[in-house]
Structures are given as structure tokens and as C-alpha cells.
Amino acid sequence: MDHKMSRSPWVIHYDGSSCNGCDIEVLASLTPLFDAERFGVVNTGNPKHADIFLVTGSVNAQNLPVVRQIYNQMLEPKCVVACGICACSGGVFRDAYNVIGGVDRAIPVDVYAPGCAIRPETVIDAIVEACGILDQKETVLRAGGDPLTVGGAATWDGGVELGEDGFVAAGAGTDGAGDAPAGKPAAPAAGDAPVETPAAAKEAE
Numbered sequence: 001m002d003h004k005m006s007r008s009p010w011v012i013h014y015d016g017s018s019c020n021g022c023d024i025e026v027l028a029s030l031t032p033l034f035d036a037e038r039f040g041v042v043n044t045g046n047p048k049h050a051d052i053f054l055v056t057g058s059v060n061a062q063n064l065p066v067v068r069q070i071y072n073q074m075l076e077p078k079c080v081v082a083c084g085i086c087a088c089s090g091g092v093f094r095d096a097y098n099v100i101g102g103v104d105r106a107i108p109v110d111v112y113a114p115g116c117a118i119r120p121e122t123v124i125d126a127i128v129e130a131c132g133i134l135d136q137k138e139t140v141l142r143a144g145g146d147p148l149t150v151g152g153a154a155t156w157d158g159g160v161e162l163g164e165d166g167f168v169a170a171g172a173g174t175d176g177a178g179d180a181p182a183g184k185p186a187a188p189a190a191g192d193a194p195v196e197t198p199a200a201a202k203e204a205e
């Protein structure tokens, strides 16, 4: 019998730094109205049971390690879907001081599913596309190959690494998002002289 994991993909959902619009649409796609379950999709809270990782919202210094940890706990073969434009690129929050960028700044993304908010139909379409990639990865894995040579991981640039201070160094592997926007100071580094504020200057007078 020909077993295919994609016939019954289990998904796990994580909401990053979002407005919750995409978050609720992903949940809607799993409920009876849109009924992703008719394709065999099962929602799980355990990364070790999940085949497809649905991520909504952008990545920041707080949630980047969480996204990476969930991904690393998932077993191969696995797929990642960036749900909504914030997850794809940072969206309207891209230039915010605390936003590093889309999900691919943390982990390799296999399917980019835009929308603001993403529609449940798009979520289901993205899951179906991810199933196709899951099949390819499974075939490679069963043949003794490396599933990371298929899908988003094959061309991933490695994303960003956070320094010990929890900040992203300006320009360190980012696509520009996450750097201090022009006119705003970069995060202070250890050993920097204290920043002089108007209040401190007044006190010194």
C-alpha cells in the first residue's frame, strides 16, 4: 500500500507578532464552516506530531527563538507555511523598530500565503500546496536523501541570529527589516556611554 503523510497532514499553528487577524482566519479554516478536516487535516498542539507549521504574524526578538524551537522540535519531513503578509515579509509592520521581518528570518519557509488578513480559502490552498512539498520531502527521505534539499530550506539564507543582548546587530543577515530605521538610534551595545536625555541634561545644569 502506498502511504503518504500528505493524506492526513497534522498542522500546528503559532501566532507571532500579529494583529490577530490572520490568527483567527487560520482557526476559521479549521472549523466546520471551511472544514480543512475534510482533507484529513488535524490540528495538534504538539510539534513532534505536526507535519505542517502554520505561522501568522511577523518575527521579533521575543518570538524568533520560539518559532525556531517549535520548528526544531518537528520531525522530518515537515513544511512551513507563512500565513498572511506579516508572516511573509513583516507586512505593514516591516519598518517598526521591533520587527525583524517575516518568518523566513527565523526558519525556512516552504509556502508563502499572502493576504491581510489571509482568507481561510488561502490557508487551505496553502496547506494543499504544502502537502505536495511534504510528499516530495518524504520521497527524498525514504530514498535516504536529505529533505532539506527540497522546498524553502534548499535556498534559505539562514535567517538572523540574535546577539547575547537579545538584539539583532544592524545589517547582520537581515534583509533590511529589523535594522534601526533611519533617524532612530540603534539598540545600545554593552560599553556604550549612557544616552543623554533632555531630563538628564537639565539635571546636570
Ligand code: SF4
Pocket (backbone or CB within 6 Å): 017, 018, 019, 020, 021, 022, 023, 056, 057, 084, 085, 086, 087, 091, 092, 115, 116, 117, 118
Ligand atoms: S497580515 Fe494583516 S491581518 Fe494578518 S497579522 Fe498582519 S496586519 Fe494582521
